[in-house]
Amino acid sequence: MNWPQLDWHQISMWLTVFVLGYFIFLNLGYFTLNLIALWSLRRLRQERILDNLPQAWSGLEPPISILVPAYNEELTIAAAVRSMLQLSYGEYEIIVINDGSRDATLAVLLKEFAMHEAPETYRLQLPCNTVRGIYRSTQYRNLRVIDKENGGKADALNAGINASRFPLFCGVDADSILQRDSMQQVVKPFIFDGAVVASGGTVRIANGCEISGGFLTKVNLPSNPLAIMQVVEYLRAFLFGRLGWSNMNGMLIISGAFGLFRKDVVIEVGGYRKATIGEDMELVVRLHRILHAKGRKYKIQFAPYPVCWTQAPEDLKTLKNQRVRWQRGLAESLTSNLGLMFTWRPSVAGWMAFPFMLLFEFFGPVIELGGYIFTFFAAYFGLIAWQVFGIFIFIALGLGILLSLSGLLLEEMSFHLYPKRRHLIYLMLAAVLENLGYRQLNAWWRLIGMWRWLWNSKSHWGEMKRKQH
Amino acid sequence: MRNISFDPIIAVAFWGGVLAAALCLVVVLEIAYLRWALLREKRQEQAFRSVWQSLLLQALLGNAPATLPPLRKHERLFFLRLWIQLQESIRGVSASAVSAIAQSVGCLAFASELLNSRDRSAQLIAILSLGHLRDASCWQQLSRFLLADDSARSFSALRALVQIDPARAARELSPYLLIRADWPLPRLVSLLQTEVQLFSTPLMQLIQESEGEALEKALRLANALHLQPPLKFVRQLLQQQQAPNLLAASLRIANLPQLLPDVRALAKHEDWRVRVQVAKVLSNIGLPEDVDVLLTMLSDRQWWVRYRAGQALLELPFLERQRLNELAQTLDDRFARDILHQLLDQVG
Numbered sequence: 001m002n003w004p005q006l007d008w009h010q011i012s013m014w015l016t017v018f019v020l021g022y023f024i025f026l027n028l029g030y031f032t033l034n035l036i037a038l039w040s041l042r043r044l045r046q047e048r049i050l051d052n053l054p055q056a057w058s059g060l061e062p063p064i065s066i067l068v069p070a071y072n073e074e075l076t077i078a079a080a081v082r083s084m085l086q087l088s089y090g091e092y093e094i095i096v097i098n099d100g101s102r103d104a105t106l107a108v109l110l111k112e113f114a115m116h117e118a119p120e121t122y123r124l125q126l127p128c129n130t131v132r133g134i135y136r137s138t139q140y141r142n143l144r145v146i147d148k149e150n151g152g153k154a155d156a157l158n159a160g161i162n163a164s165r166f167p168l169f170c171g172v173d174a175d176s177i178l179q180r181d182s183m184q185q186v187v188k189p190f191i192f193d194g195a196v197v198a199s200g201g202t203v204r205i206a207n208g209c210e211i212s213g214g215f216l217t218k219v220n221l222p223s224n225p226l227a228i229m230q231v232v233e234y235l236r237a238f239l240f241g242r243l244g245w246s247n248m249n250g251m252l253i254i255s256g257a258f259g260l261f262r263k264d265v266v267i268e269v270g271g272y273r274k275a276t277i278g279e280d281m282e283l284v285v286r287l288h289r290i291l292h293a294k295g296r297k298y299k300i301q302f303a304p305y306p307v308c309w310t311q312a313p314e315d316l317k318t319l320k321n322q323r324v325r326w327q328r329g330l331a332e333s334l335t336s337n338l339g340l341m342f343t344w345r346p347s348v349a350g351w352m353a354f355p356f357m358l359l360f361e362f363f364g365p366v367i368e369l370g371g372y373i374f375t376f377f378a379a380y381f382g383l384i385a386w387q388v389f390g391i392f393i394f395i396a397l398g399l400g401i402l403l404s405l406s407g408l409l410l411e412e413m414s415f416h417l418y419p420k421r422r423h424l425i426y427l428m429l430a431a432v433l434e435n436l437g438y439r440q441l442n443a444w445w446r447l448i449g450m451w452r453w454l455w456n457s458k459s460h461w462g463e464m465k466r467k468q469h
Numbered sequence: 470m471r472n473i474s475f476d477p478i479i480a481v482a483f484w485g486g487v488l489a490a491a492l493c494l495v496v497v498l499e500i501a502y503l504r505w506a507l508l509r510e511k512r513q514e515q516a517f518r519s520v521w522q523s524l525l526l527q528a529l530l531g532n533a534p535a536t537l538p539p540l541r542k543h544e545r546l547f548f549l550r551l552w553i554q555l556q557e558s559i560r561g562v563s564a565s566a567v568s569a570i571a572q573s574v575g576c577l578a579f580a581s582e583l584l585n586s587r588d589r590s591a592q593l594i595a596i597l598s599l600g601h602l603r604d605a606s607c608w609q610q611l612s613r614f615l616l617a618d619d620s621a622r623s624f625s626a627l628r629a630l631v632q633i634d635p636a637r638a639a640r641e642l643s644p645y646l647l648i649r650a651d652w653p654l655p656r657l658v659s660l661l662q663t664e665v666q667l668f669s670t671p672l673m674q675l676i677q678e679s680e681g682e683a684l685e686k687a688l689r690l691a692n693a694l695h696l697q698p699p700l701k702f703v704r705q706l707l708q709q710q711q712a713p714n715l716l717a718a719s720l721r722i723a724n725l726p727q728l729l730p731d732v733r734a735l736a737k738h739e740d741w742r743v744r745v746q747v748a749k750v751l752s753n754i755g756l757p758e759d760v761d762v763l764l765t766m767l768s769d770r771q772w773w774v775r776y777r778a779g780q781a782l783l784e785l786p787f788l789e790r791q792r793l794n795e796l797a798q799t800l801d802d803r804f805a806r807d808i809l810h811q812l813l814d815q816v817g
Contacts, residue, residue, distance in 0.1 A: 020478075020482055045590065046589040049594055050621060050625070053557045054558055058655040121804065123772050165776075194650075388475075391479055394483070394486040395482050398489035399489050402489045402496065409496050424504055
């Protein structure tokens with residue numbers, strides 16, 4: 001039998017065209033999201049005059065339980081809680097969940113806030129590891145601490161939900177820096193629309209900013225180049241991308257650093273899933289899947305004004321751990337909710353957002369890195385012309401830079417948080433340089449995350465180098 | 470495999486790259502232009518405020534300036550923004566003095582003009598301004614925004630109309646309170662609290678004419694504004710065959726001693742939201758014989774019912790703390806004992 005002779009040249013060219021097409025569609029997808037985000041931002045900007053007026057609060061705004069999972073946060077937990085106690089909101093409670101810390105986190109809380117162990121009926125609405133004690137502050141009536149056996153962030157949040165008293169809960173990272181009006185901003189979707197079940201707050205990069213008393217007092221650009229690139233990355237991918245999806249009710253992730261949820265709905269879908277490292281995304285995807293399957297009218301929205309600031313990694317090792325963890329979380333979230341994709345009753349979440357995430361975020365690192373490596377070696381071995389390789393690099397990088405710059409453009413049109421001229425210049429430089437190594441490095445780390453997910457390696461949060469404010 | 474020429478594809482890719490590069494340049498220039506425009510506007514506004522802020526503050530303090538500098542066309546929006554911000558924070562004589570300044574520079578005319586603008590933010594500024602100017606001639610113009618497709622403009626229009634003529638707004642606009650589902654209850658309450666006397670009669674009428682979701686919203690509004698519908702009507706609402714959410718909403722306005730038997734009859738309703746509201750009502754109007762009802766509710770299968778029943782017991786004025794402690798010791802049900810101990814510890 002004669003095997004057909006393979007034309008490696010043709011195959012190589014087709015593969016090159018495929019990768020090229022992939023890059024084009026990826027960037028076109030994000031551009032489209034940016035355009036949708038732009039429309040939404042325009043409407044929000046038009047209403048800015050209302051936000052700047054003194055707000056009259058009726059006391060009927062829904063009360064909120066702020067849940068703060070804490071693990072080994074002895075250096076920063078007291079300051080974090082103090083700042084949360086100063087939030088400008090009608091009625092709220094703070095529940096810190098000490099997730100089996102090995103340092104003095106609990107001792108710090110008990111001392112700083114004059115807490116004593118109080119009898120409390122604890123409802124096990126969601127499974128969680130053993131709760132060792134519940135403490136109440138004698139100084140702040142709206143502050144409690146749950147001390148429990150270590151079980152991870154998801155487990156800690158479930159424990160917090162069990163103890164919470166209010167219909168909305170807000171999961172906040174212990175190192176998140178909030179603004180005084182953060183709750184007012186993130187609760188707005190719930191006030192204006194009864195169908196909203198979750199609302200994500202915008203997370204911005206706190207590196208370089210001035211912080212006082214646990215609050216951000218002045219916005220500044222980081223001095224660390226890695227952090228500056230993350231500023232651009234956050235604008236491109238996390239801010240405007242999510243806002244675009246939110247407009248279509250297709251947002252599949254709410255940052256674990258700051259998200260507001262309807263408690264009854266989260267309990268209905270089973271709470272946070274313990275066996276996942278990306279518990280924030282997994283919950284939101286599951287909300288979409290289950291609520292859509294039940295035919296319920298629901299919305300998951302995004303509050304685009306900055307409400308939460310967080311420290312971004314400034315060294316490669318910590319950044320790598322973060323990105324490996326995120327990719328693993330993405331993989332877990334998508335694969336455990338495949339039922340959302342292409343449901344018989346169409347939805348943006350199931351027919352657009354989910355396939356988009358799968359194709360461009362989940363498989364993205366494989367195709368992106370694979371594309372670079374393949375085209376290089378194809379050109380090296382003469383299967384494609386070097387000219388073709390050059391054009392591929394030209395368009396891949398060109399579109400990437402254009403997308404990063406478009407994120408900056410949207411920032412300039414809407415929030416302009418970075419007021420100085422040199423900020424703008426550094427950001428524009430970062431938008432270019434981000435595509436010359438940083439994105440590729442990220443793709444490599446995401447590939448590692450996928451590999452670890454495939455082989456079910458134990459993934460860990462790593463140690464984030466804390467700075468005391 | 471048939472050989473295909475990739476030259477056209479490669480050519481398209483190349484020119485696509487060129488286009489991307491050109492767009493990058495355009496975007497950079499646009500960013501630079503936006504920054505320049507923003508800085509220019511900020512400078513202009515700062516220059517404007519350095520003059521007008523002190524003039525308006527003088528008026529606020531009762532020393533209205535005899536003459537005012539001319540207001541240039543490009544400064545009108547700056548003026549309106551500054552003036553609105555001031556007006557939102559002041560009342561009475563100060564507000565009138567500041568309004569007089571706005572009138573003298575022709576605010577009414579250019580705010581009315583802005584109302585017809587296609588720019589949404591300009592329309593919002595105009596609506597807010599006309600509300601503060603309280604000129605009745607703008608009534609018709611503002612009314613058309615009540616049915617605007619977005620809640621920002623429609624609610625702002627409602628607010629402005631209430632400011633201009635509260636009595637007329639109460640007579641003519643009350644139905645909109647229930648029609649517009651996108652007007653959030655907390656904001657409505659904040660607005661109507663200032664003119665609750667005027668809105669009470671139309672609202673009571675609306676309550677008696679509404680049903681379903683509209684009725685539920687109306688009841689919640691009445692409760693928030695501390696309005697009391699007629700006894701006979703509330704008694705009708707508390708009939709057991711009503712939908713649970715309507716029963717729960719009705720119980721919020723059932724704080725009349727004459728309604729106690731109707732309230733008690735709902736203490737064992739199958740829906741926990743109704744039982745929670747029963748506990749709340751009993752905390753307000755309960756009698757000594759209701760202590761047993763509340764003690765029974767401490768053993769409810771729903772935590773919230775137990776919690777509210779416990780709170781109700783603590784709030785009953787005739788039940789002393791010591792007596793409650795004694796009662797807690799006698800409870801057989803572990804859940805009842807636990808919730809009462811928790812609440813007793815909470816209040817200290």
